[in-house]
Amino acid sequence: GNSVTQMEGPVTLSEEAFLTINCTYTATGYPSLFWYVQYPGEGLQLLLKATKADDKGSNKGFEATYRKETTSFHLEKGSVQVSDSAVYFCALSRSNDYKLSFGAGTTVTVRA
Amino acid sequence: DTAVSQTPKYLVTQMGNDKSIKCEQNLGHDTMYWYKQDSKKFLKIMFSYNNKELIINETVPNRFSPKSPDKAHLNLHINSLELGDSAVYFCASSPSGLAGSGELFFGEGSRLTVL
Numbered sequence: 001g002n003s004v005t006q007m008e009g010p011v012t013l014s015e016e017a018f019l020t021i022n023c024t025y026t027a028t029g030y031p032s033l034f035w036y037v038q039y040p041g042e043g044l045q046l047l048l049k050a051t052k053a054d055d056k057g058s059n060k061g062f063e064a065t066y067r068k069e070t071t072s073f074h075l076e077k078g079s080v081q082v083s084d085s086a087v088y089f090c091a092l093s094r095s096n097d098y099k100l101s102f103g104a105g106t107t108v109t110v111r112a
Numbered sequence: 113d114t115a116v117s118q119t120p121k122y123l124v125t126q127m128g129n130d131k132s133i134k135c136e137q138n139l140g141h142d143t144m145y146w147y148k149q150d151s152k153k154f155l156k157i158m159f160s161y162n163n164k165e166l167i168i169n170e171t172v173p174n175r176f177s178p179k180s181p182d183k184a185h186l187n188l189h190i191n192s193l194e195l196g197d198s199a200v201y202f203c204a205s206s207p208s209g210l211a212g213s214g215e216l217f218f219g220e221g222s223r224l225t226v227l
Contacts, residue, residue, distance in 0.1 A: 043220045
């Protein structure tokens with residue numbers, strides 16, 4: 001079946017540090033890949049996505065590239081801010097699927 | 113206007129009670145979902161309805177019963193609450209399954225605490 005594995009947290013960083021959260025997936029065919037973010041006390045919201053191999057999703061300074069050869073979709077940001085403190089979820093879906101499969105979430109705390 | 117709204121936001125109740133959580137979306141989406149998030153932030157899908165028809169029913173105790181009176185509403189009723197039901201329950205919606213943007217729109221969550 002489809003599954004997503006992301007690095008365990010929590011991750012604690014200083015402001016302006018580089019952030020990487022690893023995500024690898026298992027799926028048949030060509031899934032779409034997503035990163036969702038959950039800020040404290042809120043629901044999840046889509047951060048970025050990529051729908052085919054070599055696509056790069058980007059938003060709010062975050063980037064992730066769909067790597068089919070390594071079945072990965074790592075999230076990166078070059079210089080984090082305190083406001084980036086949140087839980088980040090990697091997810092995948094198959095085309096015409098009704099379900100997103102989420103990773104376990106990675107809690108990121110950025111200190112001033 | 114809130115796109116996906118859930119009520120109540122907080123619910124504290126005793127074991128054995130029955131409770132409901134309501135969800136409404138004003139996005140015109142066809143598909144709605146219930147997810148359960150445990151204390152470790154792990155998200156698990158419970159149910160999904162597409163145009164009032166149940167399309168996903170994961171391994172969930174039958175004490176949990178979803179109801180979709182119309183495609184804008186998806187309610188969750190829980191009978192005989194147990195301690196392990198304590199979690200944050202998220203409602204979400206998407207247009208026609210995950211077609212198009214593939215984006216789920218989440219509500220703010222309903223935190224259920226069973227004592």
